[in-house]
Amino acid sequence: MKKLIVLLLAGSLLLFSPNQLLAQVQKIDSALTALYQSGRFNGVVLYAENGKPLLSKTYGVADFQTGKTLNISSPFNLASLTKQFICAGILILYDRGLLQLDDPARKHLPTLPYHEVTIRQLMTHTSGLPEYFDLFNNNRGNADTLNNELLLVMLAQYQPPMQFAAGSSWSYCNTNYVLLASIIEKVSGQRMEEFFKKEIIRPLGLKNTYIFRLPDTVNNPNQVNGFQEENGQRRLNDLTFWDGVVGDGNLFSSAEDLLKWEQQLYKSKIIKPATLAMAFQPVALKIPGRDSSYPYGFGWGIDKPGEQYSHTGGWTGFVNIIMRDVKKNRTLILLSSGSNPAAMITARNWFNGNPVAVKPTRIITNVKVVDGTGTPARNAAVRLEGDKILAVGELQPFPGELVVDGGGKILAPGFIDTHSHLEGSLQPKPQALAALNQGITTIVAGQDGYGSWMDSLEATIKRTAPAINLATYTGHTGLREKVMGENNLHRTATQDELNKMKVLLAAELKKGSLGLSTGLEYEGAWFSSYNEVVELAKVTSFNQGRYISHLRSEDLQLRDAIEEIISIGKEARISVQISHLKIALKNDWKTAPSILARLERARQQGINITADVYPYEFWRSTLKVLFPKTDYTNEASAEFAVTQSLDPAASVLVAFKPRPEYRGKTLSEVAALRKETPARTLMALIAEAEAFRKANPDSGGVEGIMGKSMTDADVSAFLSWQHTNICSDGADGGHPRGYGSFTRVLAEYVREKKIMLLETAINKMTALSAEHVGIRQRGLIAAGYYADLVLLDPDTVQDHATIQNPQALSDGVLKVWVNGELVYANKEFMGKFPGRLIKR
Ligand SMILES: [Zn+2]
Numbered sequence: 001m002k003k004l005i006v007l008l009l010a011g012s013l014l015l016f017s018p019n020q021l022l023a024q025v026q027k028i029d030s031a032l033t034a035l036y037q038s039g040r041f042n043g044v045v046l047y048a049e050n051g052k053p054l055l056s057k058t059y060g061v062a063d064f065q066t067g068k069t070l071n072i073s074s075p076f077n078l079a080s081l082t083k084q085f086i087c088a089g090i091l092i093l094y095d096r097g098l099l100q101l102d103d104p105a106r107k108h109l110p111t112l113p114y115h116e117v118t119i120r121q122l123m124t125h126t127s128g129l130p131e132y133f134d135l136f137n138n139n140r141g142n143a144d145t146l147n148n149e150l151l152l153v154m155l156a157q158y159q160p161p162m163q164f165a166a167g168s169s170w171s172y173c174n175t176n177y178v179l180l181a182s183i184i185e186k187v188s189g190q191r192m193e194e195f196f197k198k199e200i201i202r203p204l205g206l207k208n209t210y211i212f213r214l215p216d217t218v219n220n221p222n223q224v225n226g227f228q229e230e231n232g233q234r235r236l237n238d239l240t241f242w243d244g245v246v247g248d249g250n251l252f253s254s255a256e257d258l259l260k261w262e263q264q265l266y267k268s269k270i271i272k273p274a275t276l277a278m279a280f281q282p283v284a285l286k287i288p289g290r291d292s293s294y295p296y297g298f299g300w301g302i303d304k305p306g307e308q309y310s311h312t313g314g315w316t317g318f319v320n321i322i323m324r325d326v327k328k329n330r331t332l333i334l335l336s337s338g339s340n341p342a343a344m345i346t347a348r349n350w351f352n353g354n355p356v357a358v359k360p361t362r363i364i365t366n367v368k369v370v371d372g373t374g375t376p377a378r379n380a381a382v383r384l385e386g387d388k389i390l391a392v393g394e395l396q397p398f399p400g401e402l403v404v405d406g407g408g409k410i411l412a413p414g415f416i417d418t419h420s421h422l423e424g425s426l427q428p429k430p431q432a433l434a435a436l437n438q439g440i441t442t443i444v445a446g447q448d449g450y451g452s453w454m455d456s457l458e459a460t461i462k463r464t465a466p467a468i469n470l471a472t473y474t475g476h477t478g479l480r481e482k483v484m485g486e487n488n489l490h491r492t493a494t495q496d497e498l499n500k501m502k503v504l505l506a507a508e509l510k511k512g513s514l515g516l517s518t519g520l521e522y523e524g525a526w527f528s529s530y531n532e533v534v535e536l537a538k539v540t541s542f543n544q545g546r547y548i549s550h551l552r553s554e555d556l557q558l559r560d561a562i563e564e565i566i567s568i569g570k571e572a573r574i575s576v577q578i579s580h581l582k583i584a585l586k587n588d589w590k591t592a593p594s595i596l597a598r599l600e601r602a603r604q605q606g607i608n609i610t611a612d613v614y615p616y617e618f619w620r621s622t623l624k625v626l627f628p629k630t631d632y633t634n635e636a637s638a639e640f641a642v643t644q645s646l647d648p649a650a651s652v653l654v655a656f657k658p659r660p661e662y663r664g665k666t667l668s669e670v671a672a673l674r675k676e677t678p679a680r681t682l683m684a685l686i687a688e689a690e691a692f693r694k695a696n697p698d699s700g701g702v703e704g705i706m707g708k709s710m711t712d713a714d715v716s717a718f719l720s721w722q723h724t725n726i727c728s729d730g731a732d733g734g735h736p737r738g739y740g741s742f743t744r745v746l747a748e749y750v751r752e753k754k755i756m757l758l759e760t761a762i763n764k765m766t767a768l769s770a771e772h773v774g775i776r777q778r779g780l781i782a783a784g785y786y787a788d789l790v791l792l793d794p795d796t797v798q799d800h801a802t803i804q805n806p807q808a809l810s811d812g813v814l815k816v817w818v819n820g821e822l823v824y825a826n827k828e829f830m831g832k833f834p835g836r837l838i839k840r
Pocket of ligand 1: 447448550579580729
């Protein structure tokens with residue numbers, strides 16, 4: 001046993017046996033080759049042990065325009081790998097006694113308006129200075145290129161506020177390093193270009209290392225062009241108007257030179273050993289009462305103190321990394337042009353001994369892409385990598401790549417349903433066919449004032465992941481029930497209760513809830529005051545959430561209810577969305593234009609008010625909702641309900657547990673059976689349902705009605721408003737909207753009635769929806785977005801769900817992907833459950 005331990009110890013001193021080493025090097029080479037072959041990497045890698053290169057290889061071109069190939073001495077823009085060189089420059093001046101690290105920066109740059117910031121704080125990103133990008137963007141005037149001198153002038157002129165007190169925290173900031181370069185110039189009395197040549201480049205024998213800043217030019221025929229990919233084509237993406245500055249970037253160098261540079265660091269050729277040692281110490285933070293530090297030294301990140309250091313660099317057109325393991329004297333350098341970080345991440349994982357797996361790509365070809373922005377469909381292919389979209393455009397399949405032929409159909413982003421009640425059935429039915437059959441890949445739950453708590457939702461999804469994504473609002477009524485008690489809601493909350501609700505709400509928002517939802521028309525919230533709601537909306541706004549509301553009235557007091565939500569938006573400074581906008585009062589039919597005019601006026605006053613709509617003329621709710629004053633035994637109110645709030649001959653009782661035989665009958669038919677007027681029947685049914693509920697407290701929903709109360713003129717007008725997105729308000733059955741809303745819009749309103757273009761409708765189901773509820777990285781077909789997709793045929797798309805058969809599947813939704821997984825094809829569920837909880 002003892003022997004074995006000794007052997008293992010001995011083995012760990014040698015990093016790898018020659019064979020193992022070969023296998024290790026082959027692993028990173030084949031990963032980088034796979035990334036190169038699939039268009040995800042163009043660059044060089046250099047891996048060395050004890051200064052000896054064991055892998056030195058190029059993949060691709062130096063200049064994509066001429067096709068000139070890369071070599072190991074091709075200079076790349078180092079981006080933030082520049083920072084370690086700048087620190088070396090400062091340390092050289094320090095060794096000569098020309099500056100002290102704890103000198104105030106202002107000692108050398110007298111116009112700098114920040115008195116306490118020191119050179120050391122600039123080197124370690126603990127200065128608290130603000131990033132310079134916004135400062136220049138907002139105040140550039142006629143200046144076309146930023147340079148170090150201009151930045152100093154702007155800092156003095158505008159004095160942007162500090163992020164934190166100097167030395168008290170760490171925050172990566174490029175401004176620090178532009179100032180350091182200016183200090184080097186000031187103290188040395190030389191331009192950076194000369195100083196670097198004299199002090200670093202020549203002494204170390206670097207051949208392809210130089211500073212390049214606009215408007216000067218350096219003519220190195222091997223210099224690598226930065227690029228980005230757009231529509232399947234490479235496009236020049238190199239020096240920009242930021243590139244008159246030096247310090248934070250803009251040193252060019254090759255992998256070959258970087259290895260030389262890195263190896264000289266061990267030998268302290270240009271910097272004294274004791275000075276150099278400081279560069280690799282974690283920076284101490286000045287926090288009163290406790291010792292604290294951050295793992296960053298002088299231009300190096302500290303992975304493991306005393307063992308491993310690294311730095312990444314990303315700038316227009318370039319992604320780089322350098323890693324050094326000082327104990328084992330291993331070095332990894334990867335320089336790349338393009339913007340894909342996959343090779344950098346792969347190389348880092350490999351260097352750290354973590355698994356190296358290159359995700360295979362897949363490509364969907366032969367489709368017309370309707371990308372969600374509302375712009376016209378275009379012929380394109382879409383490449384997926386894992387759960388994301390990698391590229392969109394005129395792409396050709398790579399050899400061996402999995403190809404899905406879209407058959408010339410429409411490929412759109414997966415639909416986002418901003419008002420859904422499907423959450424309740426996701427446990428028994430995680431396949432969520434109600435959503436998938438109409439192309440929905442994300443539902444937004446927590447509507448009408450009722451929702452799940454984030455923690456329980458997270459646990460539920462972990463236990464049973466659904467096929468679709470889910471996001472949620474936090475329900476106002478849910479907060480009331482928790483704080484005031486379920487049977488104590490017929491009043492507004494006290495100040496003390498309101499304070500408790502605020503704390504609960506803020507906690508939910510921090511956990512990723514999208515915002516606050518209210519259902520003010522329902523009994524549990526009807527008695528809340530405006531003040532109660534607006535105070536909660538303010539907490540939501542403070543936490544960057546949004547407000548969504550089933551208004552206090554959709555019929556008699558619709559206009560007052562709209563004024564209420566506008567006021568909430570104004571007073572709480574919050575984006576507000578009206579849920580399922582409708583006019584449910586016969587007398588007011590066809591007044592949608594005046595409602596929309598009111599909403600537009602509010603928008604002109606700066607209130608971001610939006611709405612969602614489902615495409616049906618009948619709603620589904622409870623009988624009680626027909627009594628806005630909750631006077632369920634008032635015959636005049638009942639009479640008003642059956643003449644103004646719904647059409648009893650076209651409104652169907654879809655649930656009635658006390659007398660199941662009424663189910664499926666219209667209110668008029670039930671009244672005829674009972675030999676009563678519809679008004680009396682309505683009152684009687686509410687009383688019977690209430691008695692049943694009391695006798696069977698666990699019976700769930702006792703009654704429900706599908707009320708015909710809207711007119712198509714209004715539905716069309718609301719659907720067409722440019723700030724309306726589509727929702728279903730649906731569940732797994734009941735109202736046909738649960739299975740058919742989105743396909744009904746595409747069939748009925750786009751193809752048949754032609755009230756809007758397909759591209760517009762899809763925008764209203766995707767990007768606009770995501771914007772209205774605050775969901776990021778979904779709702780568009782664009783590189784970097786999640787691969788939620790739907791392939792559909794606009795000629796055959798058709799909803800089939802009806803009151804009689806509410807679960808009938810739609811036609812024309814050919815394939816649906818969620819997070820890159822194919823979950824639905826040819827009306828069949830594919831057995832995958834890739835759905836996630838989406839957080840704000
Ligand atoms: Zn509602």
